[in-house]
Amino acid sequence: MSDLRDLYQEVIFDHNRNPRNFGKLDQPTHQAQGVNPLCGDELAVYLSLDENERITAVHFEGRGCAISTASASIMTETLKGLSLEQADSYFRAFHAMATGETPTQTAGLDLSKLEVLSGVRDYPARVKCATLAWHTMQSALHSHGEQVTTE
Numbered sequence: 692m693s694d695l696r697d698l699y700q701e702v703i704f705d706h707n708r709n710p711r712n713f714g715k716l717d718q719p720t721h722q723a724q725g726v727n728p729l730c731g732d733e734l735a736v737y738l739s740l741d742e743n744e745r746i747t748a749v750h751f752e753g754r755g756c757a758i759s760t761a762s763a764s765i766m767t768e769t770l771k772g773l774s775l776e777q778a779d780s781y782f783r784a785f786h787a788m789a790t791g792e793t794p795t796q797t798a799g800l801d802l803s804k805l806e807v808l809s810g811v812r813d814y815p816a817r818v819k820c821a822t823l824a825w826h827t828m829q830s831a832l833h834s835h836g837e838q839v840t841t842e
């Protein structure tokens with residue numbers, strides 16, 4: 692079990708040092724800002740959807756702790772190429788995983804990359820760090836980009 696934890700730590704550090712899809716997106720179709728005042732995490736999520744409502748690009752920028760940055764980075768890798776409906780399914784599954792519930796309706800989802808963040812369920816303050824990018828993505832897609840705050 693501790694080997695697995697070490698591996699997870701390593702993946703999180705790697706994404707934090709080297710965030711994927713970092714930086715503003717040119718002409719995003721959807722965007723939102725999110726803040727987690729408790730930790731000081733701030734980020735913006737940018738998405739581009741094509742005419743079939745498929746996500747063609749996801750970027751993020753901002754600053755925050757290793758967990759929030761790694762989670763945003765992994766999220767961008769997860770969502771690229773998905774439909775809106777699939778993105779919502781991943782959001783629900785990840786949210787359940789991070790809050791310690793058993794994800795339901797996971798058919799067709801590959802949660803292996805998200806699993807590295809599941810350890811936050813034991814640290815309630817960290818759950819907000821891990822889910823910030825995901826809530827921000829949901830706001831960008833469904834709430835006209837209203838700013839998200841975890842408090």
Ligand code: ZN
Pocket residue numbers: 727730731732755756757758759819820
């Ligand atoms: Zn944080």
